[in-house]
Amino acid sequence: MRISGHRLHGERVTYRSSPNHGDLFTPPNPDTVIIHYTACPDAASAIATLCDPERRVSAHVVVGRQGDVTQLVPFDRVAWHAGVSRWGERESLNQYSLGIEIDNAGQLKLEEGRLVAWFGQQYPQDEVIQAVHRHQTQLTSWHRYTDTQTGVVMQLCRLLMDAYGIxxxxxxxxxxxxxxxxxxxxxPLDAMRGQLLGQALPALSPEAARRRTVS
Ligand SMILES: [Zn+2]
Incomplete structure (x- = not known):
């Protein structure tokens, strides 16, 4: 994969334009990537939602289970993926960030011995891991990402770091x-940050880091 003209190019890359986007970023933004899961039955249904003008949501790219990538918004434009959000002194992170959606059913519920997503689809044990979310205390079930997906997301982040100074x-x-x-x-967000940015946990936001240096 490579980036030119604010678009991703490659064998497994397709472009489909979403009407759901804002203006051009104000440099030096974007300086951040936000990682999401789609919580949809498949990539096609996620892409349909992210291109529906009535839903007013989007992301820059969607990464499918086989590592196929669909770009919906060029990388120099604000997409609508973060919603109400805050990081340090920053609010509404869309204006700072590129959004990567990964095809994954998300957190699953146990119903009569079956592991089901919020939209009703059942998932087999070998596609599920048990883990405690960083903001929760209970062990719950989560749809696995494929190794191909995590590899492609890693590669994408590396390309975006080079192209935009993420x-x-x-x-x-x-x-x-x-x-x-x-x-x-x-x-494996912490592991990926460790490999790409040299630290597993998020750094301070740029504004907070600057203030710390000044005071
Ligand atoms: Zn999300």
């Missing part, structure tokens, strides 16, 4: 902890 990679659950649990404990 310095922060955050989970949706870290910028909207009261509302969101994605990408959740099935995604």
């Amino acid at each position: 310095r922060h990679i955050l989970g949706h659950d870290e910028i909207a902890p009261m509302r969101k649990v994605d990408p959740g404990p099935a995604f």
Whole structure:
């Protein structure tokens, strides 16, 4: 994969334009990537939602289970994925960040011995892990990401770091902890940050870091 003209190019990449986007970013933004899961039955239904003008949501890219990537918004434009959010002194993270949605059913419920998503689909044991979310205390069930997906997300983040100077990679659950649990404990977010940014936990927001240096 490579980026040119604010678009991703590659064998497994397709472009489908979503009407759901804002203006161009104000440089030096975007400096952040936000990771999400779709909580949809499949990538196609997620893409349909993210392109529906009435839903007013979008993301820059959607990564399918086989590592196929669909770009919906060019990387120089604000997409609508973060919602009400905060990180340090920053609010409404859309204006700072690129959004990566990963095809994954999310947190599953145990119903009469079956592991089901909120939309009713059942998942087999070998596609599920048991883990405690960083904001929860109970062990619960989460749809696994495929190794191909995590590899592609890693590759994408690396490309975005090179092209846009991305310095922060955050989970949706870290910028909207009261509302969101994605990408959740099935995604190796800390390990990926460790490899790409040299530290597992999120750094201070740039504004907070600057203030710390000044005071
Ligand atoms: Zn999300």
